[in-house]
Amino acid sequence: MTKNTTSQWLNELHTNGVELSVQELLRYQQLTSLVNLAPKSAPQAQLSGAYLAKQKGRGMEFDEARHYQAGDDIRAIDWRVTARTGKTHTKIYREERERPVFILCDLTASMQFGTQLLLKAVQAAHLTSLISWSAAKRGDKVGALVFNDQLHRECKPLSRKPAVLAICHELLAVQKASNVGITPNIEGFADACARVRRVARPGSLVYLISDFNHVSYAATQHINHLSRHCEVQAMVVNDPLEQALPDVPLVQPVDVTDGQQRQTWLLGDQAQQHAYQQWRVKHTESVEQIFRQAKVKHQFISAGMPLDEQLGTRMGRKR
Incomplete structure (x- = not known):
């Protein structure tokens, strides 16, 4: 860059x-x-709000009209479809879910x-x-x-x-x-x-x-x-x-610290570059393993x- x-x-x-x-x-x-x-x-939870769930019932989002069945709420009867078909139909709504x-x-x-x-x-x-x-x-x-x-x-x-x-x-x-x-x-x-x-x-x-x-x-x-x-x-x-040390033409020592400990790294040293990358790959794999076990997308x-x-x-x- x-x-x-x-x-x-x-x-x-x-x-x-x-x-x-x-x-x-x-x-x-x-x-x-x-x-x-x-x-x-x-x-994954029984919440109310703005996401359409698989459960059908009374809610704000109309899903379909079907034949009236015993036990259905008469307030949900779709009179237009009933008049057009000659058979009693009721409105079915898809419940809304909230997901904070x-x-x-x-x-x-x-x-x-x-x-x-x-x-x-x-x-x-x-x-x-x-x-x-x-x-x-x-x-x-x-x-x-x-x-x-x-x-x-x-x-x-x-x-x-x-x-x-x-x-x-x-x-x-x-x-x-x-x-x-x-x-x-x-x-x-x-x-x-x-x-x-x-x-x-x-x-x-x-x-x-x-x-x-x-x-x-x-x-x-x-x-x-x-x-x-x-x-x-x-x-x-x-x-x-963090993914790879800088690739420099000449070997040169640099001091690095995490605020508590101090180390000296040799930039341009192939052995240290390889060791660093191996450590980083191992760390990344361990974190990804945690995500896989927890079924967490990352x-x-x-x-x-x-x-x-x-x-x-x-x-x-x-x-």
């Missing part, structure tokens, strides 16, 4: 790639077609990393904003749990624009707090999953947005339980440097490209 390309994208996204602003989150109000929140499977959308957004220390365009945390915030605006446009209630290593901010599922603005407000506040020196909390992700498990109503669509670098056994158990009652989708945010999102480029291409939509 060239410097000019990066600058152009940052200008389009209204961001500097590190801090969050209201303008960059509001931008996704115009890009809701990038994601499809339609149910992928039959409802709930988003877990990870802004912890490991997400405060980026090498080409955005910090992973900023990309996660963009994705949270996009999903929230998409849910609001569909008429779904949308809520979120936004957290870093010290803060957990919960937005209860609400409808329309105020719900999204509340989520954007928490994204801004938590990311701003994350830029201050914070000691990493390796159990923070598991704690957040436990909170989502308690607050997400059965039948909800739940998005887990994280780099999943700290998926403990406890977190895995919470995800498994959550997927039994909700439709869960994982959005794995990564950075290009998608990889790069912090090195705008969401417009990635989601527009993958879902076959125009920008």
Whole structure:
């Protein structure tokens, strides 16, 4: 990626790639077609709302007219069809179901990393904003749990624009707090999953947005339980440097740190490059195994490209 390309994208996204602003989150109000929140499977809970269920009964969406049967509600008799056919017919409606959308957004220390365009945390915030605006446009209630290593901010599922603005407000506040020196909390992700498990109503669509670098056994158990009652989708945010070390012509040492430990890597060293890639592949496979066991669909999102480029291409939509 060239410097000019990066600058152009940052200008389009209204961001500097590190801090969050209201303008960059509001931008996704115009890009809701990038994601499809339609149910992928039959409802898993007995809720009322805007999704058509298989059960037929009294509701707002007309399904068919059939012959009157003993026990049918006489108030549902279709008198026009009855008069036309000479046989009593009753109207059948398909019940409506509500499916709240709930988003877990990870802004912890490991997400405060980026090498080409955005910090992973900023990309996660963009994705949270996009999903929230998409849910609001569909008429779904949308809520979120936004957290870093010290803060957990919960937005209860609400409808329309105020719900999204509340989520954007928490994204801004938590990311701003994350830029201050914070000691990493390796159990923070598991704690957040436990909170989502308690607050997400059965039948909800739940998005887990994280780099999943700290998926403990406890977190895995919470995800498994959550997927039994909700439709869960994982959005794995990564950075290009996490996939492979830079390919440089000459071997050169560089110091790297996670804020606590410091190491020296040899860029351009083929043995270290191979060892790093093997470690990364193993980590990715372990995370994917967790998703498969929990029957959670997942998608990889790069912090090195705008969401417009990635989601527009993958879902076959125009920008």
